[in-house]
Amino acid sequence: MVQIPGRVGKSSGTPVSTVDEFEQEIYVSRGEMVNFIRELASAIEAGGRVDVSRDDWTLGVDPMEPLKIEIQYKGKKRELEIQLKLKELP
Numbered sequence: 001m002v003q004i005p006g007r008v009g010k011s012s013g014t015p016v017s018t019v020d021e022f023e024q025e026i027y028v029s030r031g032e033m034v035n036f037i038r039e040l041a042s043a044i045e046a047g048g049r050v051d052v053s054r055d056d057w058t059l060g061v062d063p064m065e066p067l068k069i070e071i072q073y074k075g076k077k078r079e080l081e082i083q084l085k086l087k088e089l090p
Contacts, residue, residue, distance in 0.1 A: 015057035061088035
């Protein structure tokens with residue numbers, strides 16, 4: 001299980017529902033981000049279920065290939081957004 005570090009920002013939805021959507025921003029230091037990415041990479045590489053956890057909730061999936069990476073660059077904001085998508089097939 002990969003622990004999510006950092007300070008909570010905006011959120012919507014609830015992480016305890018398997019039907020509803022949940023989204024949360026979390027602010028971390030450079031070191032916290034690096035450690036989180038390494039732990040997440042190890043969990044993905046190990047195969048099987050990937051769980052992430054924070055304080056009082058845990059979310060996870062058993063991802064199927066192909067995994068998806070989305071890249072978005074917002075030039076005016078000078079912001080690079082990278083999303084990793086792990087999808088579990090029914």
